[in-house]
Amino acid sequence: MYICPMYSSELIKGTLKTIVLNLLKENGKMYGYEITQKVKELTDGKIQITEGALYPTLHSLEQNGELETEKEYIGKRVRKYYKLTKPGRVTATARINEFADFMNTMKFLLDLEPKMG
Amino acid sequence: MYICPMYSSELIKGTLKTIVLNLLKENGKMYGYEITQKVKELTDGKIQITEGALYPTLHSLEQNGELETEKEYIGKRVRKYYKLTKPGRVTATARINEFADFMNTMKFLLDLEPKMG
DNA sequence: TACTAATACATAATTTTCTTAGGTATTTAT
DNA sequence: ATAAATACCTAAGAAAATTATGTATTAGTA
Numbered sequence: 001m002y003i004c005p006m007y008s009s010e011l012i013k014g015t016l017k018t019i020v021l022n023l024l025k026e027n028g029k030m031y032g033y034e035i036t037q038k039v040k041e042l043t044d045g046k047i048q049i050t051e052g053a054l055y056p057t058l059h060s061l062e063q064n065g066e067l068e069t070e071k072e073y074i075g076k077r078v079r080k081y082y083k084l085t086k087p088g089r090v091t092a093t094a095r096i097n098e099f100a101d102f103m104n105t106m107k108f109l110l111d112l113e114p115k116m117g
Numbered sequence: 118m119y120i121c122p123m124y125s126s127e128l129i130k131g132t133l134k135t136i137v138l139n140l141l142k143e144n145g146k147m148y149g150y151e152i153t154q155k156v157k158e159l160t161d162g163k164i165q166i167t168e169g170a171l172y173p174t175l176h177s178l179e180q181n182g183e184l185e186t187e188k189e190y191i192g193k194r195v196r197k198y199y200k201l202t203k204p205g206r207v208t209a210t211a212r213i214n215e216f217a218d219f220m221n222t223m224k225f226l227l228d229l230e231p232k233m234g
Numbered sequence: 235t236a237c238t239a240a241t242a243c244a245t246a247a248t249t250t251t252c253t254t255a256g257g258t259a260t261t262t263a264t
Numbered sequence: 265a266t267a268a269a270t271a272c273c274t275a276a277g278a279a280a281a282t283t284a285t286g287t288a289t290t291a292g293t294a
Binding site for chain 4: 126127130148149150151154168169172173176191194195196197
Binding site for chain 1: 124125127128129130131132134135136139143156159160163164213215216217218219220222223224225226227228229
């Protein structure tokens with residue numbers, strides 16, 4: 001089995017929202033920096049979410065009513081926790097299901113499994 | 118199991134080159150229109166490659182030395198067949214392996230399989 | 235104690251990639 | 265005849281990421 005040190009950025013495109021929504025669904029609430037670290041840790045560094053990509057995404061999900069925030073102060077440093085709203089939970093589930101289906105299709109298309117598996 | 122009529126364009130981003138390289142690896146040579154039809158057919162319409170995305174990609178792969186072309190005339194209509202060059206075959210294999218690895222990582226990350234599966 | 239790394243947020247310019255919308259022309263089916 | 269399918273192509277714009285910054289606090293270390 002081939003092991004990558006880190007995926008080409010092209011490959012990761014389009015999966016960021018799915019990853020973020022899924023993590024929030026599993027963990028209740030998380031803050032931005034925590035998300036970057038968690039993804040890095042869970043993927044052994046193969047996926048590293050940059051802050052330049054993450055924060056605009058979080059803001060747009062919030063503006064879209066799928067996330068809500070809550071500030072917490074650790075000393076003088078602020079942490080902005082994000083969690084799913086009710087519609088956000090629906091979106092999260094839909095996206096995860098869509099991605100699972102997509103992976104099956106890609107597996108078949110790329111002939112990575114016995115056909116019809 | 119959830120079934121999508123067609124995936125959100127966001128999800129497909131970044132997979133086009135992998136799909137094209139894989140099809141050419143499996144089928145020897147194909148022309149542009151044939152690729153769009155084959156993908157549509159193999160994925161039951163869930164992935165539909167637009168020509169506006171495909172042709173520029175084919176041209177850039179060719180310019181990059183990974184594909185070479187051969188014209189064929191069907192009556193007066195031209196067909197431009199693409200096939201992998203030697204370096205193109207290496208790239209194709211690498212991309213497919215990378216994608217397979219990526220899917221495993223995403224499965225784990227999205228908790229779609231028992232962990233460590 | 236000074237310095238560096240890590241934590242934690244954020245935005246802006248640029249690049250990449252795709253969508254949308256157009257264009258040309260031939261062949262097949264109605 | 266006309267529409268749909270086949271077959272190529274490009275260009276303007278949108279979307280999403282990268283790269284490069286910026287600010288500020290806290291923890292670790294030399």
